[in-house]
Amino acid sequence: MQLRCSYCQTMFALSREEMLAGLQHMSAENLNYYDAHCPKCRRANRVERKRMEMFFPKWKEAIKAMTKEATQAEKETGPAKPAPAEKKPASPKPAAKKPAKKNPASSKKATGGAKKK
Numbered sequence: 001m002q003l004r005c006s007y008c009q010t011m012f013a014l015s016r017e018e019m020l021a022g023l024q025h026m027s028a029e030n031l032n033y034y035d036a037h038c039p040k041c042r043r044a045n046r047v048e049r050k051r052m053e054m055f056f057p058k059w060k061e062a063i064k065a066m067t068k069e070a071t072q073a074e075k076e077t078g079p080a081k082p083a084p085a086e087k088k089p090a091s092p093k094p095a096a097k098k099p100a101k102k103n104p105a106s107s108k109k110a111t112g113g114a115k116k117k
């Protein structure tokens, strides 16, 4: 929805996500307005809840769909893991026997750098 800042007269738009967040917040806190912040002067412009609901009448369904998706995603990938995990098959190889191998490059060192103390 389009809004006009009452302080600096800047026109700016509220996205669906912002309206949803605002409506959800108002519903949770029992508020009748939402503070939309102007992108230019950063001041809060009050938007009436009724007005926003008129712009987004199906917001409750949208929130339901959103939370449903979120819970499904959590079930599939686990919470707090945004990166998709690469599926690595369990390796049949046992761990390396000797972790500390002698560096093959050490033989090269012997030929050079003799002047250093």
Ligand SMILES: [Zn+2]
Pocket (backbone or CB within 6 Å): 005, 006, 007, 008, 009, 010, 038, 039, 040, 041, 042, 043
């Ligand atoms: Zn402004």
